Amino acid sequence: MDLENQKRVKEFAEQYGPENVVVLLGAAEGEASGLAAETVTNGDPTYAGPLTGVSLGLRVYHVCEPEVKEEFDPDVYDEQVSMMEMVLDVDDIINEMTSIREQYCKY
Amino acid sequence: MKSVIKGAGYILVHTPDMVLHNGTTQTTEMIVNPDGQYLKDLPSHIRTWEQVLEYWPNQVYIGNKHPDELAAVPQPWYNKPCDVKERYGHFGQMMPQQEFLLLMQACDVFDLVKLEQGFVDANRPALAANPIIDEGILGRIPEKQTSAEEIARLVAEEHSEGLYHLGQLVGCVNRAHDIDVNLSAHVMHENLVSKASSVMALLSAIKNAGIDKNEVEYVVDCAEEACGDMNQRGGGNFAKSAAEIAGLMHATGSDARGFCAAPAHAMIEAAALVASGAYKTVVVTAGGCTAKLGMNGKDHVKKGIPILEDMVGGFAVVVTQDDGVSPEINLNMLGRHSVGTGSAPQNVIGSLVAEPLERNGLKITDIDKYSPEMQNPDITKPAGAGDVPLSNYKMIAALAVKRGELERKQLASFTVQHGLTGWAPTQGHIPSGVPYIGFAREDIMAGKLHRVMIIGKGSLFLGRMTNLFDGVSFVIQTNSGAEEEKKTEEAAVSEQQVRGMIAEAMRDFAAALLAKAEE
Numbered sequence: 001m002d003l004e005n006q007k008r009v010k011e012f013a014e015q016y017g018p019e020n021v022v023v024l025l026g027a028a029e030g031e032a033s034g035l036a037a038e039t040v041t042n043g044d045p046t047y048a049g050p051l052t053g054v055s056l057g058l059r060v061y062h063v064c065e066p067e068v069k070e071e072f073d074p075d076v077y078d079e080q081v082s083m084m085e086m087v088l089d090v091d092d093i094i095n096e097m098t099s100i101r102e103q104y105c106k107y
Numbered sequence: 108m109k110s111v112i113k114g115a116g117y118i119l120v121h122t123p124d125m126v127l128h129n130g131t132t133q134t135t136e137m138i139v140n141p142d143g144q145y146l147k148d149l150p151s152h153i154r155t156w157e158q159v160l161e162y163w164p165n166q167v168y169i170g171n172k173h174p175d176e177l178a179a180v181p182q183p184w185y186n187k188p189c190d191v192k193e194r195y196g197h198f199g200q201m202m203p204q205q206e207f208l209l210l211m212q213a214c215d216v217f218d219l220v221k222l223e224q225g226f227v228d229a230n231r232p233a234l235a236a237n238p239i240i241d242e243g244i245l246g247r248i249p250e251k252q253t254s255a256e257e258i259a260r261l262v263a264e265e266h267s268e269g270l271y272h273l274g275q276l277v278g279c280v281n282r283a284h285d286i287d288v289n290l291s292a293h294v295m296h297e298n299l300v301s302k303a304s305s306v307m308a309l310l311s312a313i314k315n316a317g318i319d320k321n322e323v324e325y326v327v328d329c330a331e332e333a334c335g336d337m338n339q340r341g342g343g344n345f346a347k348s349a350a351e352i353a354g355l356m357h358a359t360g361s362d363a364r365g366f367c368a369a370p371a372h373a374m375i376e377a378a379a380l381v382a383s384g385a386y387k388t389v390v391v392t393a394g395g396c397t398a399k400l401g402m403n404g405k406d407h408v409k410k411g412i413p414i415l416e417d418m419v420g421g422f423a424v425v426v427t428q429d430d431g432v433s434p435e436i437n438l439n440m441l442g443r444h445s446v447g448t449g450s451a452p453q454n455v456i457g458s459l460v461a462e463p464l465e466r467n468g469l470k471i472t473d474i475d476k477y478s479p480e481m482q483n484p485d486i487t488k489p490a491g492a493g494d495v496p497l498s499n500y501k502m503i504a505a506l507a508v509k510r511g512e513l514e515r516k517q518l519a520s521f522t523v524q525h526g527l528t529g530w531a532p533t534q535g536h537i538p539s540g541v542p543y544i545g546f547a548r549e550d551i552m553a554g555k556l557h558r559v560m561i562i563g564k565g566s567l568f569l570g571r572m573t574n575l576f577d578g579v580s581f582v583i584q585t586n587s588g589a590e591e592e593k594k595t596e597e598a599a600v601s602e603q604q605v606r607g608m609i610a611e612a613m614r615d616f617a618a619a620l621l622a623k624a625e626e
Contacts, residue, residue: 028498031491046405048139083453086505086518087498 006049023060030092041104057106110381111433114316115545118199120419124271130400161188164530169196178528199311213247214303222278224252239310268292304421305349305394312423324386326360329373330393367539371563377426378436395419403490420537431588434551442580471507478543479562500526
């Protein structure tokens, strides 16, 4: 995850409390989604950014996961996400995200 | 007035030592983790000159292999040597680091690049033998060079940026100002590499287009570096600076910037300048980027593969007034991501692909080949970024499905039929749509393709001035003059056929009459 984004996530968690923050991802692949999810839960696995060694344990979802999809107005979802849903390997993304949440999510 | 693609040039420079000393992944690591394992392991993953010559994507980039041939080679490619190992290709060339350091000195007009005497003496003949390098450029390299001791002193005491070859300090770039960071040795090095690689691209494109240097009236540089001083940090002008070294005596120029979208913007600007009659011949050019060398190096080293981001890239395209045969740029079919478009992928692809086609009564499937971000997947896949061109093709296909122009089961075949396999180095603006223009020109002129769309996309948010994304697209198509001629030929053929049929009918009729008379 981009170092600047890590900094912003860390600041939001401090400002609003980690229990009140949900991180929503739009990454194009399972592996990339998993890396970003790990960064905001267990800490930066690349040991490069502000979240190195910081386990925020935030709730984190990919926009194509069913729990998130349910929250959307179906028309908005169709207009904004449905094309990418057709392109992405959604099952792979769900597997990666679920695994990271089960291991590191605190909320 | 129409504007046409008259020729293109594509060049690569093998810069193994710059990966170590100038790539930001490595320079950042030297600051935050100087004793880490990555910096220890890195040197053993650097490729040799022979390895980069036989690397498939490099041979495609300089035009010795077609993208269709690359698509047939199973990935990964770094362990499958290409049967062609030439440094020169019909679009340009690969230049080894030692020649390039001399070219950098030739491109420096402020006496900032210092090279060791023995290094220059040993490598001058090789640069002189390069077919694009003339006496004018060679003459810019002074006979008297610098001692090794003085270079070591400049690097140690004067903040000079070291120039290395195979681990040896062979020169340096001095700072151009004592306190202005915009003219620091680091920035001057970065900008001189961009300028020198742009000069190579310009010379290759002009040679390929078969035009005289004096015909060029305007040059647009679309790289991602900025040159200027503390009072005007991005003042410019790379375009005119490179044109001077390339000997384009009748040209002026300017720089267009827009991150990775800049080449597509610049192509549209060049086509419009020519079509309007403002200038007859415009060249779009860009040199490469040292900062991005070894950008994904950590992933490559971790996965035990060579550092594949060891090539500085460059390209140039010559746009001229209609010559009746070269493919034309259709200025009525431009796609643009506007401020109000939004950032959802389907809005982005909609604005760049579907909208301009719909406006012209065409469907997504009416474009024979799309050239979006042509990053080499051999580099991006091990870094977890996937196959970038393939992702683009899937999005275009998915949009076609949503619009009812393609059946869902045709998604996979669309990516093959209308897509290409990426081969360009991950140098930001370099892979952005433009690597295909050279092949597109040839394939359209050979009648294999009719319409090709070039798509440039840019991440403007990296500059922290806007959160917006950007992109523009344009279509290159068969020259309508050439098409008219073909139609006339076809019409002539059918007229001849009709005549033949009438003659045959008349003969039959006459034969029937004769037969009747004989009865």
